[in-house]
Amino acid sequence: MASLKESFRGQCNLHVYFAEQYLAQLEASDPHDWGGHIQRATSDSLAWQLLLAYQCHLADLIDQQPKFGLLLPEGQFNARSLVADELPPEIEELAGREVEPGWLATIVNYSFVQTATASRAPQGVLAWDGQSESAVKPDLAGCLIELKSMIARHRATLMEY
Template sequence: MKESFRGQCNLHIYFAEQYLKQLGSADSEEWGGHFHRATSESLTWQLLLAYQCHLADVLEQQPKFGISAPQGQFNARSFVEVDLPPEIVELADRELHSPWLSSLVNYSFLQTAAASPAGVIASDAGSTRRASVDYADCLAELKSLIARHRATLMEY
């Protein structure tokens, strides 16, 4: 079976759903108190990967624009072409103005001792100063956005 961006997106959404279930059911003391941070960052990563795969799928489904997905990490604001698919233009605007998407694409995985209370890097205490992400809302919004874009792409 040929691997596709759409299939990868679906897989990352599935993994994000599994991590979200784990967040709600796990004991906060697991892994020496680091379980919540490890799971929430894994969930965030899966959401970011799903988002990037969706962007790549949008580009692949609209070859008339002649744009391919760049190497490495990217988001909708990474594209500088004048003529962009309307979905990419919409997402670039949402990355700036939509709280759920902005918190997702601007999530800072790497924490420094200066950014956390008491100079502790690997602790959930540092997460209180991070941009908060409502994971359930973010997952629901992303799934809704993907479904809407896919329905629109079927019209092309």
């Protein structure tokens, strides 16, 4: 039976692999497929895999550094939700990056549920989808690159312990 350490790392690797597959599908898809919803569905799936890979990486960091005595939280979590007198430096770094604008905040705060926008339709327009001009699409490809780089850097650091 595989140890938890291998399990968390394996799960992280699996979610990164799935994210790469969704990214390839996103780049190759016709925007008109699925009634025009393919891009949103694939982007959401990609973002979900990135979030799961990130959480599995956090679980791996916790498991690899038992001296801190952190317990893996139940359900969804991020670095900011981990509470202890002392946290591993990698987790402290990630907690700060989760709130700063950038790739990690994009993953952690990805909006899976579309809400009404505060902007209004241009004057004189009868039909308007409210998103086409104002929607900002996150750079999920960039998020994937950064996540993979961070995971590799942390794993190299963990080998030094």
